[in-house]
Structures are given as C-alpha cells and as structure tokens.
Amino acid sequence: MRDSLIIVGCFIAGVIVAVAGFMPEGLPLGDITTWGLYLLLFCVGLGLGMDETFFRTVKEIPLSSLLLPLYTVVGSLLGGLAAWFLVELIYSTPPVTLLDTAAVSSGFGYYSLSSVFLDEARGPFIATIALAANLLRELLTLLFAPLIRKGFGPFSVISAGGATSMDTTLPAVVANSGNAYAAVSVYHGFVLTVAVPFIVTFFISLY
C-alpha cells in the first residue's frame, strides 16, 4: 500500500509539474521511457528469479488450482469485452478501440507495468486509462474482498487481485479465504506478473 501511494504520488507530481509550467523544453521523454522500461523489465525478471521461495511455493500448490491463472486471464478478457460494449453504448465516437480495451484489461491489476508499456506503444491517453483501471482493480479487490469471498468463493479473491495476488492483495486473500490459499495466491500472482508483459505486447503487436 505504501508503494502504491508513492507510485501514484509520482504520477500526480508529474501532472502538477507540467501544469505549473516547470517542465524543461526538449526533454527526450520517449527515449527515457524506452530505457526506463527496459530497466524495469530486467528488474522484474531479476526479482522473480532471485526469489528463493518461488519453487518451494509451487510444490505446495494442489494440482487442481494450477489452472487458476488461466481462469483469471480468460475471465478478465471477457470482462474487458463487456466493458468495451458499455463504452460503445455510452460514446457515439468511442475514444478507445477494442484492442485498447483488451490491452488495458491485460494489466490484471499490474498498473505500473501495463501503463508504461501502453505509454510507449499507444501514448498517454491509453496509458492513463491503464494506470487508473488496474489501480482501481487492486483497490476494489482490497475493499470488496469479504463480499467477493461470500458471493464467488475462496479462489475468486485470488482471481480478483490478478497479478497483485502475490503481494498487495495477498493479505486480503489470507484474511478472507484462509491461510491454505496463500501458496496458490503467490503462484497465481507470479504467473500473471510474468504474463502481463507478454499479453499486453501481444495485443500491442496486433495494432
């Protein structure tokens, strides 16, 4: 939660600095974004590779829940499709395409990575939607975890958190579904964290 606040704070600080007119002219924002993204990707991989508990965690997972990340991916993308239909209904000229919605939906709560990817590929409009949509998904999961547990079962709290089920929403999973679900939750978050760059870039490559 503290990290989320810092991250959102940086975004808001950027908006304020620019609105106040303090931004230096001629900054190579595109280049900085590209290289920053490479550094970020390498660090994400490094962090996952160095995690000694990962393989131990995988051994504790019941075979029946190995497919859980797949349910989350398919369910989220179907939900994204529904969201696109709603956007079509609301706007006479929709500001986002079906592919945009699919790419934003593939953040699975991983707002930082999905938004910087889409900033490079599709510009700040889609990137900001990705940031807000995936941040909201994490917040909604934290807020409504008890309701989700009641209405949709113990595995659904994990699905709701998406990629964040390994860190920020893990406490909500443990509190509402039980300790037995911690290993599945970490495994699920790990798989989705790795999947986000692949699936988002897959949709970007379709443009």
Added chain:
Amino acid sequence: MLITILILLGGFLAGLLLQGRVKLPTGVITLVSICLLLFILGLEIGSNRQLLGNLPSMGLIALLVAVCTLLGSVTLTKFLTRRKKEEHGA
C-alpha cells in the same frame, strides 16, 4: 515484443544465477524506475491540454474496465472451481 521477452527472461536467468549469492535491492530499483516512468506519464498528460480535458472520460472508461474485468474473472473462477469440487465429490 521480442526485446520485451528477451529482457524479462535475461533478468529472470540472471536472478536464478545470482540467487543466494548476492542480495540486490531489486524491489527498490523496480520502484524507482516505475516512479520515474509514471512521473514522465504525468508530465505528458500535464503538458497536453487536450489530454487534461479528457481526464473525466479516462476515469469513466478505467472504472468500467476495472469493474468488468474483476467481475469477469471472479465469475469464471466461481463457475470453474465449483464444478471441480462437484467432480471430486462424485
């Protein structure tokens, strides 16, 4: 797309090799790079009047996507994990 995959895999393999040998503050480096990138995203939006005017629209679409993806994933998971339990019981 290929560069993305290669960098991520490269990081993962480097992590496996370094595992238990050195302690790197990957969490801090990740956080700092995310902060830098989102600060830049903020700069882009703040310096573009048209984008600033679009903030309500972006917020609405984001809320729709957040609610729909969350509901979609929990619904499918409910359906598929419940069916599995019934199979076990049978």
